[in-house]
Amino acid sequence: MDEPLGAGPTRHASDRGRYGQLSRERVLASALELVDREGLGALSMRRLGGELGVEAMALYRYASSKDALLDGLVEALHLELEERLAAEPGGPAADAAPAWRSGLHRVARTMYDVCLTHPQAVPLLATRMLAVPLARRPAAVLRHHERVLALLAEAGFDEADASAAFRAFTAWLLGYVSVELQPMVDNPEESDPAFRLGLHRIPPQALPRLRRTAPALAERGGAEGLTAGLDALLDRFTAHDRTAR
Amino acid sequence: MDEPLGAGPTRHASDRGRYGQLSRERVLASALELVDREGLGALSMRRLGGELGVEAMALYRYASSKDALLDGLVEALHLELEERLAAEPGGPAADAAPAWRSGLHRVARTMYDVCLTHPQAVPLLATRMLAVPLARRPAAVLRHHERVLALLAEAGFDEADASAAFRAFTAWLLGYVSVELQPMVDNPEESDPAFRLGLHRIPPQALPRLRRTAPALAERGGAEGLTAGLDALLDRFTAHDRTAR
DNA sequence: AGGACAGCGGATACAATGTAAATATACGCG
DNA sequence: CGCGTATATTTACATTGTATCCGCTGTCCT
Numbered sequence: 001m002d003e004p005l006g007a008g009p010t011r012h013a014s015d016r017g018r019y020g021q022l023s024r025e026r027v028l029a030s031a032l033e034l035v036d037r038e039g040l041g042a043l044s045m046r047r048l049g050g051e052l053g054v055e056a057m058a059l060y061r062y063a064s065s066k067d068a069l070l071d072g073l074v075e076a077l078h079l080e081l082e083e084r085l086a087a088e089p090g091g092p093a094a095d096a097a098p099a100w101r102s103g104l105h106r107v108a109r110t111m112y113d114v115c116l117t118h119p120q121a122v123p124l125l126a127t128r129m130l131a132v133p134l135a136r137r138p139a140a141v142l143r144h145h146e147r148v149l150a151l152l153a154e155a156g157f158d159e160a161d162a163s164a165a166f167r168a169f170t171a172w173l174l175g176y177v178s179v180e181l182q183p184m185v186d187n188p189e190e191s192d193p194a195f196r197l198g199l200h201r202i203p204p205q206a207l208p209r210l211r212r213t214a215p216a217l218a219e220r221g222g223a224e225g226l227t228a229g230l231d232a233l234l235d236r237f238t239a240h241d242r243t244a245r
Numbered sequence: 246m247d248e249p250l251g252a253g254p255t256r257h258a259s260d261r262g263r264y265g266q267l268s269r270e271r272v273l274a275s276a277l278e279l280v281d282r283e284g285l286g287a288l289s290m291r292r293l294g295g296e297l298g299v300e301a302m303a304l305y306r307y308a309s310s311k312d313a314l315l316d317g318l319v320e321a322l323h324l325e326l327e328e329r330l331a332a333e334p335g336g337p338a339a340d341a342a343p344a345w346r347s348g349l350h351r352v353a354r355t356m357y358d359v360c361l362t363h364p365q366a367v368p369l370l371a372t373r374m375l376a377v378p379l380a381r382r383p384a385a386v387l388r389h390h391e392r393v394l395a396l397l398a399e400a401g402f403d404e405a406d407a408s409a410a411f412r413a414f415t416a417w418l419l420g421y422v423s424v425e426l427q428p429m430v431d432n433p434e435e436s437d438p439a440f441r442l443g444l445h446r447i448p449p450q451a452l453p454r455l456r457r458t459a460p461a462l463a464e465r466g467g468a469e470g471l472t473a474g475l476d477a478l479l480d481r482f483t484a485h486d487r488t489a490r
Numbered sequence: 491a492g493g494a495c496a497g498c499g500g501a502t503a504c505a506a507t508g509t510a511a512a513t514a515t516a517c518g519c520g
Numbered sequence: 521c522g523c524g525t526a527t528a529t530t531t532a533c534a535t536t537g538t539a540t541c542c543g544c545t546g547t548c549c550t
Contacts (some may be wrong), residue, residue: 163461175420
């Protein structure tokens with residue numbers, strides 16, 4: 001850590017090509033990897049710099065602040081969403097559902113999968129993303145919004161209903177992944193689901209239902225639970241002048 | 246930063262009865278007030294100490310860490326929920342809905358109101374609260390869970406369905422308040438809703454639906470939107486062996 | 491070729507934060 | 521009164537985000 005000789009601050013950065021190696025993609029990918037591995041709390045500029053073999057301040061060329069970096073992670077998640085959607089094209093639905101509905105299912109399920117891959121990053125979706133005013137959200141997020149709106153338009157919603165359905169879609173999706181994926185993060189190595197919730201040491205007589213239901217609460221609803229609830233919500237909006245379904 | 250005179254570190258804390266004034270309630274109330282006024286980012290131990298006329302370290306007697314303090318805020322929100330539920334007793338529902346259903350409506354609506362009063366604290370619900378394992382959550386939160394489970398049991402759900410319905414209830418409630426209340430925080434003084442989203446400077450031809458729908462997206466669904474969606478979700482779980490709706 | 495130049499990364503510095511440890515103070519009880 | 525315990529303060533430190541300035545690297549122009 002000390003500078004033994006050489007009064008001038010020389011000879012440092014010439015140790016090979018640590019020059020053009022950084023890029024926004026590399027920074028964000030490395031940040032996401034770090035968050036996946038050690039959680040959001042481990043993401044600091046110096047730490048991330050260390051991962052990339054670079055000084056902390058170098059990162060500021062690719063994200064103008066830490067908040068901007070977090071927004072970048074939100075963007076990265078949506079880019080991964082787009083990749084996955086493009087990978088599995090999901091042609092005309094096998095089941096009898098209309099195209100717009102299975103389209104929304106596919107978007108929701110894919111987002112669920114993305115979040116399952118990066119559970120530690122989920123809080124960013126529920127907070128940072130919503131905190132950013134619509135127009136300033138990363139392009140990938142806006143494209144995602146646009147895709148959902150297009151599917152809703154395809155369903156024949158007028159503007160008001162589409163807007164309501166859009167908000168319901170977003171709320172349900174974010175709420176669902178938050179509730180479902182966040183608990184998995186904290187005691188990850190504990191396989192017994194009942195124990196993972198720590199239901200031991202709930203006072204025995206107090207809160208009887210909670211105590212009884214706790215094991216079942218540790219179950220996951222999975223992507224099926226997501227799409228099932230989504231259908232329920234969507235039906236509510238389609239059922240304006242016709243009967244549900 | 247220097248000590249001009251008086252070698253001994255005396256004469257400081259004798260300036261009147263700043264002694265037994267602190268309490269957990271006062272600390273949490275002051276913290277919540279500060280968050281309401283200036284946002285979560287303004288909540289630091291020193292700042293909060295300042296609000297209470299006390300040094301930062303004094304707070305550690307009432308919250309063992311900053312995270313514990315944030316959990317305390319989650320608790321405070323749920324205490325306020327309980328107060329409000331107790332205040333308006335909400336006897337037998339005026340409408341024809343069964344008691345359990347209007348009970349759930351009331352809980353959801355009241356929580357919505359609480360969040361409306363403290364929009365800056367909403368992110369804590371969606372992150373801190375879910376991150377804490379079930380059994381370690383504050384007592385008020387557990388009582389809230391118990392109440393919801395009791396209402397679901399009253400509805401005749403078996404354990405598995407009650408658990409699924411409980412998760413859906415929580416996910417929808419948290420997602421809804423997050424989506425609905427969080428944007429309101431950042432540009433609070435902007436009354437025109439379209440402008441609040443900053444839909445200006447969306448590229449004109451790109452994202453046409455988003456651009457067209459943006460004004461409608463700025464609308465709020467209000468508590469009605471919350472309960473409507475809740476009904477849709479609950480119906481999905483009641484409709485096991487009977488036809489939907 | 492040489493030399494300006496723009497962009498990249500490093501070095502240093504600073505203020506703000508959470509918090510551990512030791513210390514001083516106030517209150518209540520014998 | 522004095523003693524003990526709960527309460528608050530002081531001091532200190534490591535960690536964080538980030539402003540600023542500087543040297544280095546590669547490119548392009550003449």
